[in-house]
Amino acid sequence: MGKIQNREIHLKTYPEGTPQESDFATVDAPLPEPQAGELLVRNQYFSLDPYMRARMTGQETYVPPYTLDAPLDGPCVGYVEMSRSEHIKEGEYVAGGKGWREAFVTSPEQVERIQPAEGVPLQAFLGILGTTGFTAYTGLFHIGQLTGEETVFVSAGAGAVGSAACQIARLKGCRVAASTSSDEKARWLREDAGVNAAINYNNEQRLVDALNRECPEGVDLYFDNVGGRTLEAAIQNMNTYGRLVLCGMISQYNARRPPRAPANLMLAIVKRLRMQGFIVHDHMDLHPQFSAEMNSWISQNQITWQETVVEGIEQAPAAFIRLFTGEKTGKMLVRIAS
Ligand SMILES: NC(=O)c1ccc[n+]([C@@H]2O[C@H](COP(=O)([O-])OP(=O)(O)OC[C@H]3O[C@@H](n4cnc5c(N)ncnc54)[C@H](OP(=O)(O)O)[C@@H]3O)[C@@H](O)[C@H]2O)c1
Structure with missing residues (x-):
């Protein structure tokens, strides 16, 4: 004992x-x-x-x-x-x-x-300095091959990983749209995290239309934390040769049956999309680079959480x-x- x-x-x-x-x-x-x-x-x-x-x-x-x-x-x-x-x-x-x-x-x-x-x-x-920030960093750069000056859409954008992804993409000069569940989270995304567009999906009839409204130029990189209908809306709005980083699909974690969305996966062929899932722990070789860059952003007050x-x-x-x-x-x- x-x-x-x-x-x-x-x-x-x-x-x-x-x-x-x-x-x-x-x-x-x-x-x-x-x-x-x-x-x-x-x-x-x-x-x-x-x-x-x-x-x-x-x-x-x-x-x-x-x-x-x-x-x-x-x-x-x-x-x-x-x-x-x-x-x-x-x-x-x-x-x-x-x-x-x-x-x-x-x-x-x-x-x-x-x-x-x-x-x-x-x-x-x-x-931000742990797995959360490292997931956003790895997903955007290593899996998503983010280059800057692109349009990025992040679902669950006010969440831990999502808010890091939004801000890193902004720091690299991208235009960023994010989805979330409340007006207060959308306000934080715009005013504190600095995204260009924040969509409260609970205020929208159809996320696919809201995304089209907020990103009329189309989406080059989608960072998916949610899956299901959100992934479907993103596929519909992707630009040709767009990339989809499959980080998480939280809308399905409690599902008793497999979801019916995305129903438009054939667009992946039409638009020549590249989709890749990842598990952050496979990429520990990137950690020193992440750590140095994230510490520098934090010390210069360029990132919040x-x-x-x-x-x-x-x-x-x-x-x-x-x-x-x-x-x-x-x-x-x-x-x-x-
Ligand atoms: N691939 C990897 O290695 C890796 C590593 C870490 C995390 N992840 C994934 O990354 C995602 C985010 O993780 P996190 O730790 O940062 O969590 P989080 O985003 O801080 O928390 C989850 C958020 O997901 C949203 N959500 C929950 N249920 C939902 C639903 N049914 N439909 C739409 N949105 C829903 C809610 O945000 P709103 O209130 O804004 O809707 C909630 O706050 C998760 O899917 C997680 O599994 C993957």
Whole structure:
């Protein structure tokens, strides 16, 4: 029996459709003292990400499914509360993959030391400086071959990845249109993230027409976070030789049946479109380049971001569900009070 206090979130059942809070449980799970060579890390923040829904199906995808009645995991940042390793000292900050829990015991090889620059909050390593920002960067440049001075459309543009993609494309001189679910998010996109056009899809009869209205010159690059009807609207508005970066399809993650859209895929032939999906972790060779460029944009105040922070591990299931209702702004995070 361990002595170090810790609570963690378990998955009790694989959700059918939209996850419910009753699919999760908050469990007391005291930890053993770290052995020689090990660390005790106290999480300060962990990240809630849409891809986790795919791990809640019990089926193998590019990552293994979560195991029932065991702690969930995912990106986290915290500090070393106890060290029995010569490699990382007590008090140092680290990033790791043991989210959804308050603390964990690990070997130093399983975590990465992080040092936030002045003015940069620790949790930025889960968002704009972490996988979120890296996904936007990799998708635009490596997969999308963004060249600048093009028209770019980003769906879920006010989200964590989407808002980074919008701003990076603007920094490269592109004209950017983004879709989102509310007037307030659309305002933020225009006034703070600097996009040229923000479409609140809830105000539109047909997204395909709204996109045509906002991008009369056509779309050269579509960064897809949503799939389904949004992807269909983008295909309809693509220019010849346009590129579609398939980053995510959140409109389908809770679907019980395969969607009927896009019904216009034949246009991919007519318009000679190139579509490519990607998984960001396949592209770690680009990370140093990303890190240097993103740190430079941040230090020059050229990029901004939003976050929604809930306090306390027991709030994590409800906060996770909000990813699929859009009732949050920017990066969804859980903070653990130290
Ligand atoms: N390929 C990769 O390696 C990779 C890596 C990271 C993330 N991703 C993908 O990138 C996408 C964005 O991830 P994120 O972490 O930045 O999440 P996020 O955009 O911060 O949060 C999800 C957002 O999706 C929108 N949304 C939810 N359900 C929707 C629906 N049914 N129809 C339309 N929009 C819906 C909502 O935004 P609005 O309120 O604005 O509609 C919501 O806020 C996800 O699809 C994720 O799976 C892929």
